[in-house]
Amino acid sequence: MQEDIADAGALAFETAALPQFDLGEFVRRVLAEDLGSGGDVTSRATIAADARFVAEMACREPITVAGLDIAVAFFRALDREVRVTREVKDADSVAAGTVLLRLDGNARAMLAAERSALNTLQHLSGIATLTARYIAAIGDGKAKLLDTRKTVPGLRLLEKYAARMGGAENHRMRMDDGLLIKDNHVAVAGGVGAAVKLAKAATTGLPVQVEVDRIDQIEEALAAGADRLLLDNMTADTLRAAVGIVAGRVPLEASGGVNLDTIAGIAASGVDYVSVGRITQSAPAVDIGLDYALQ
Secondary structure, eight states, rough: OOOOOOOOOOOOOOOOOTTTTOHHHHHHEEEEHHHHTTTTTTHHSSTTTTTTEEEEEEESOOEEOOOHHHHHHHHHHHHHTTTEEEEOOTTTTEOOOOOEEEEEEEHHHHHHHEEEEEEEHHHHHHHHHHHHHHOOOOOOOOHHHHEESSSOTOOOOHHHHHHHTTTTBOOOOOOOOEEOHHHHHHHHTSSSSHHHHHHHHHHHHHOHHHHHEEEEHHHHHTTTEEEEEESSSSOOHHHHHHHHHHTTTOOOESSSSSTTTTHHHHHTTTSEEETHHHHHOOOOOOOEEEEEEEE
């Protein structure tokens, strides 16, 4: 690759909310995938090495922003002297036509970094935008929106960051964050109560959550010591009944069958949390463009 990619120390990432994310490694990996071994051969053939561009990056639809500093890092990796003016920040909800940032730098470097920057920003802002729609659909009740582990492999930290920018709470970043007993665990253990007792006996010090899909499993789970219940694929009426039975003894999370049409009714049932896999699994990329002019 002919382009000189800056080392990690030169990539200023101002989003401290991602302390475990290696921005330098991510930028190098993504640029290497796009530039290959020969770099941007088209720009080198058609644009002078010292040519400069000024550019505006703007959204072409209403969006909630996520990943702006990550996008900037791609440009800075190929032009350490690029001048950047951020007009918005992550978690801002903005109208179509809003300028997100302005750039002034080497033309070849901008074109080489453009696709990696836009792809990342469009994807993460798409997650944040869809998440914000779910938050709005929940309304003003007590229920909080949770994301899930349904993320693109290798991008979980970024995608869950984007969900957080849209207003969701992160839940189970990894499998070692807490014990979550699902239907397959229950089947092998011989029942909800048996599975919970085994998990509690393991003395991991982690909270034990168990999935129940029938009302008659609730007391069995609580008697065995469950710290939290996942109410799976229950109707709003059944959820209300479950809330009444539990009566605040443990937090309740509703999951399954949740979409923009159903989430208000589910949230109104009285559950504490509603988890939605599609905010990371199925969010469409938003439309963001980058327009250039010679300086």
